[in-house]
Amino acid sequence: MSVSSYNFSSFRSGSVVRLAADNSSYNAACGGCPSRHISLCNVLSARDLKKFSEIITDIRKSAKQVICAEGDESGNIYNIRTGAVRISKMLSDGRRQITGFLFAGDFFGLSCRNKYSYTAEAITDVEICSIPRAKIIDSFRKFPELGERAFDMTRIELEATHEQMLLLGRKTAREKLCSFLLAIRGKYKPLDQGDDTIVDLPMSRSDIADFLGLTVETISRQFTGLYRLGHIELEGFHKVVLKDADALFALAEGD
Amino acid sequence: MSVSSYNFSSFRSGSVVRLAADNSSYNAACGGCPSRHISLCNVLSARDLKKFSEIITDIRKSAKQVICAEGDESGNIYNIRTGAVRISKMLSDGRRQITGFLFAGDFFGLSCRNKYSYTAEAITDVEICSIPRAKIIDSFRKFPELGERAFDMTRIELEATHEQMLLLGRKTAREKLCSFLLAIRGKYKPLDQGDDTIVDLPMSRSDIADFLGLTVETISRQFTGLYRLGHIELEGFHKVVLKDADALFALAEGD
DNA sequence: CGATGGATTGAACTGGTTCAAGTGGAGTGG
């Protein structure tokens, strides 16, 4: 399926905050917007977007499919249109660390070398744009705003990984889960859903465990612990109601 | 002290591999070179470097001094000329996570927002270049190779943090220390010292602990453990001789 | 020469893991 079957705006997710009019992306894109609000190419003018879209291929993957694998040659970069993706690294004996969950607007695969340094898998069914690596780099030169935007998004991601290192290295299981719930609430809300007390968790318990450096059992115990404290309610496995976000926030930081 | 008291090449560390002739920094800078080999501005021609150097202020800090603090307004970015710097984040109760050790050639402080998201402190006496944030962003536009280089270096750093997340979340104490020794060997060699079996550790045991998500005591016990296995030798607190790097490599990955 | 502070060592303790059993919802097919 080529991009030509969509109009150009289809590349942006429905309710995305447009920043296209603002040229100073080095600063503006970094005001703390959740990453899905700053999709790679919504800095481009309609004209540039038209040119740019010629190098894009739209693809779909269903849940659990691998999009790219650690060690594969990094031929493409990807921009998520809909759905959720997990990024992970593995040790030879199978221990896994999920380094990030990505949602609509996020991009991935812009590796430093000619091999992907991580595996990306679809958590839900996803629609993603695939862009040949060589061509995206050309585009960064041709449309400097695009390169700046990618740089901005990379710096935001780097900052998030620093926060996650603090979590992994120094927080307790309870603090980790509370931080996670609040972070997901901030980063990912199903579109057109204003209510931010309901958090959607498309990933499995074992994904959460591998993201927080814990085991499934510990995750499960912490969920029940928070439930017994009256701070959350569970609606099935993939929905959490934050009954007391302030309490969660306090628990997340350990004070 | 202004940069005018140095000739321009003083901005680069002594034995740095020059990549200035190579324009295609989006790809070339990413061949896996240790980061000190790809200092921010060694993509610039002598002419551009001259112009660029006008916005640089050289400063010195002695060991243990703070260069910038988490939460401060991010007015400057910094490029290390000599010495070692630690980047850290803290929880309110004092628990600390060091997110990186930086050496000659590395830059830091290019925050996403108008506040630094971490604290940078001198480990040894350091010489650093300070560049006003607004001006470096101008320079990225004026000298696109410079912006690309900064982007490249940021992506390399991001990749390293992913590796560190795997370490923090999933490795044992022994695996962590072995990985650390090998990573430092790869990233930082005192200039003009070819022998890569001697690793210089300018940081304290507690810095190492806070980098690996462990306690000082555990670090100490792991050092003695590796010594008793005959894999390392300790020459004072800040020098380690790798007697059997292959064994360390095997221990680092858990196989 | 005593004081200071990083580093090491020892011994008890514990948060999170491991292993094992149980639960419940979704899908299948008889």
Added chain:
DNA sequence: CCACTCCACTTGAACCAGTTCAATCCATCG
């Protein structure tokens, strides 16, 4: 429509890697 299976999740109980607390070492410095 129920029985059966599967699989993700939860719960329980024993265990252990790494922490905590406490003592000691030792190099440096005034």
